[in-house]
Structure formats: structure tokens, C-alpha cells
Amino acid sequence: MRRVAKLSAACIASAALALSATACGSTSSDNDTSSGSSDGGKNGVKIGLAFDVGGRGDRSFNDSAARGADKAKEEFGGEIKELTAKTADTEADREQRLTDLAQAGYNPVIGVGFSYATAMGKVAAKFPKTNFGIIDSVVDAKNVNSITFTEEQGSYLAGVAAALKTKKDHVGFIGGVDTPLIKKFEAGYVQGVKDTKPSVKVDVQYLSRGTDLSGFSSPDKGKEAAQGMLDKGADVIYTAAGSSGNGAIEAVAGSKGAWAIGVDSDQYNIPGLAKYKNSILTSMVKNVDVGVYEFIKSVHNGKPMTGVNSYSLAKNGVSLATSGGFIKDIQPKLDEAKKKIVDGTIKVKTTP
Incomplete structure (x- = not known):
């Protein structure tokens, strides 16, 4: 399970980080951002995040995923590229978003939300050397880590x-x-x-x-x-x-x-x-950040997590604050x- 009163901040961030002009208030995938270290990811990880609607700054689901990626970037170096879904997305839009990240060399590529499941199944087959992660759904592919929660x-x-x-x-x-x-x-x-x-x-x-x-x-x-x-x-x-x-x-x-x-x-x-x-x-x-971080770490260490990895109450995957x-x-x-x-x-x- 995305954006409240952060339109101006989003526009500033998009302009400053992506170095491109985007229309304030848009919810399309044109509102993408990237941030990285000076090595351009050569000595770290190139993390591709395909956010659900709302993106970074939703104060909820997407932000939890972002925290996991931020932690990995801080620990391993590299860069993060973010693309955000729009409410009117089609399957073709989601497939294109994942494809853009994979083609640009981001690895891993993470779909933040169940809506990416069908698209990821198709894109993962086209990019067998890229490690994909999906949150809140299960995609049966050798190069996909399905991150689920109870x-x-x-x-x-x-x-x-x-x-x-x-x-x-x-x-x-x-x-x-x-x-x-x-x-x-x-x-x-x-x-x-x-x-x-x-x-x-x-x-x-x-x-x-x-x-x-x-x-x-x-x-x-x-x-x-x-x-x-x-x-x-x-x-x-x-x-x-x-x-x-x-x-x-x-x-x-x-x-x-x-x-x-x-x-x-x-x-x-x-x-x-x-x-x-x-x-x-x-x-x-819902500790999405833990699942995202552990997946990125596994890719960085050369032993990518695959299959279904469930984060339960017993494993503190979910809890009450x-x-x-x-x-x-x-x-x-x-x-x-x-x-x-x-x-x-x-x-x-x-x-x-």
C-alpha cells in the first residue's frame, strides 16, 4: 500500500536532481529523480526504483521502500534512479518504466507495489542478467525476488x-x-x-x-x-x-x-x-525498507535473493509502532x- 502537499518540493527536487524541467503537479513517470555519488555507480550499486502512485514523499508505503534504498546507497555507494507511476497507468506504461530502468543498466530494478507484477514478468524475461524485485506480489521468474509481508x-x-x-x-x-x-x-x-x-x-x-x-x-x-x-x-x-x-x-x-x-x-x-x-x-x-535493503545488499554481494521471501510478524516484518x-x-x-x-x-x- 501515496502524495500530500509536496508538489512544490517535488518540482524543486526534479529540477535540481534530474536537471530537467517537468511540469509541477504532474503525476506521470516524467517526474523521475536520480541521486548518486560521484563515481556514477561504478564502485557501488545502480538501484532502479519504480514507485507506486505517490512516489517518494507519500509518508507511507513508497517512503518505506525509499528508506531501504537510501540505506543501501549510503552503505554501498552508487546511485538511485526513481520513476513514479501515475494513477492512469496502463500495463504498457508499467512495462515501459521497468524496461527503461533495465536498459539504462540499473541493477537491481525494484517494482514498488503489486501493480507491477504482470509487467515485471514480461520485462524480467527480456533482461535475464538483471535482478528484479517486486513488493507485495509474487512473480515466478529465476531473476525475480518477490518481497511479501503478512x-x-x-x-x-x-x-x-x-x-x-x-x-x-x-x-x-x-x-x-x-x-x-x-x-x-x-x-x-x-x-x-x-x-x-x-x-x-x-x-x-x-x-x-x-x-x-x-x-x-x-x-x-x-x-x-x-x-x-x-x-x-x-x-x-x-x-x-x-x-x-x-x-x-x-x-x-x-x-x-x-x-x-x-x-x-x-x-x-x-x-x-x-x-x-x-x-x-x-x-x-510494514518494514518494506528491510526487504528492499536486504535485496539490494544481496545483489551487491553477488548472491541475489530470488523466489518468495516473506516478512512475517514472527520475523518483525510487520509490527505495531x-x-x-x-x-x-x-x-x-x-x-x-x-x-x-x-x-x-x-x-x-x-x-x-
Whole structure:
């Protein structure tokens, strides 16, 4: 699971780093950036990142991936080339984006998001000597590392926290797009709520459906959906919707006594959300940065990771953030639930 109020910054960065003029406000793949050391990657790694909609700066999913690449670049040297998806992308657009990176010699090339799966299967076959990585999907190819997470497990813990913190026995879930991936978040969250306190009502809403991916990059939609839930009585809202979640957090912060649950990154510590942080109960952190970093490191070391590498709750691939100390009083119950998931006592659903 993408961009809020960073258009001017994006334009400055694009002009300064890419040394080319791009139209401010555009969400096309023309808004690409690259940064590197003076060696041009000769003594390091040339990392190609194909971001999901929203790109770097979404304060959520894409930013987590970017942190992993940044860490690798800092440690190994080299450069990063970034291309960002647009909401109206076709399969041809995604295929071209991956092809451009591979043809330019970037290795590894990482598709940040499940929407790149089909395109990566085709492009990986054309560039057998390039190492590809895909986040949140599985591509069966010898030169592809499929980086997956047990989002439902982390979301279950978010549901436990919501059930224990609600004062109105009414909580909400907002999904960006009704894809199988986001439904894993919903399934785990609702199960966590109901297992903890069956009487709690759970509202569920998706911001877009089908091939319309705007639900991941529309803070206004997130804010409107959250406000609607608040108006109906919900006082804890979990949003898995990329940068759209920033709008939901803003709405919750305007409602006294309500809590937001962030996603992907520890959103309490995101500078752009600082004024809302006292309303962020916790975040279901998905350590995309760890998966990205470990993959790049493996390529750098000459032993590229391939196949499916899953980052589970047991491996700290997902977790609940403790920043702010707002869940300290319920931590023993969260720890108990985590233990039961890890040892198999609790089986978390992956579909609602």
C-alpha cells in the first residue's frame, strides 16, 4: 500500500536532481529523480526504483521502500534512479518504466507495489542478467525476488488495539483500493477487533475500486471518508490507503477523543504529519525498507535473493509502532495476541 502537499518540493527536487524541467503537479513517470555519488555507480550499486502512485514523499508505503534504498546507497555507494507511476497507468506504461530502468543498466530494478507484477514478468524475461524485485506480489521468474509481508497479522494487532481503545464501541477501516492485498489489511483488522470485543461495530469503506488506483493518492477522499465515519460515531479509524491516509489522519485529529491508526511507516514520526501526531494511536508498520535493503545488499554481494521471501510478524516484518506511548497501557494484551499468532494459536484470515 501515496502524495500530500509536496508538489512544490517535488518540482524543486526534479529540477535540481534530474536537471530537467517537468511540469509541477504532474503525476506521470516524467517526474523521475536520480541521486548518486560521484563515481556514477561504478564502485557501488545502480538501484532502479519504480514507485507506486505517490512516489517518494507519500509518508507511507513508497517512503518505506525509499528508506531501504537510501540505506543501501549510503552503505554501498552508487546511485538511485526513481520513476513514479501515475494513477492512469496502463500495463504498457508499467512495462515501459521497468524496461527503461533495465536498459539504462540499473541493477537491481525494484517494482514498488503489486501493480507491477504482470509487467515485471514480461520485462524480467527480456533482461535475464538483471535482478528484479517486486513488493507485495509474487512473480515466478529465476531473476525475480518477490518481497511479501503478512499484512493481515500486523492488522490483527491494530484491530486489538482499536477494540481496547474505543470508547464508543465503534471503529472504522478505510482501504485505498479493493484489491486482494488491501483486503488482507481489512480481514486482519476486523478479526482482531471482533476477537477482542465482539460487540464493537466496524465500518468499512474503500476509496476506489478495480483498476482505479486513485484511492492510494487522494488525501481529500481519505479525509472525506474518515469524516463520514466520525460523524456516524466511530472513534478509532485505521486506514490502509497510501497517501490518502494522510487525509484520514487529518480528519481524525479534528475530532476530540478520536484515534487514527497509521500504516506502513511509523506515521507518528513523519515530519509532515507532526501536527496530528497526538491523534495517531499507533501505526501498523510494514518494514518494506528491510526487504528492499536486504535485496539490494544481496545483489551487491553477488548472491541475489530470488523466489518468495516473506516478512512475517514472527520475523518483525510487520509490527505495531509504540511512538507516543499511547498503547503502553494495553501492551500486555497486544503481546499476548502476538504470541498466539506466532505460535499458531490464532489463525489470521487473509480475506474478509
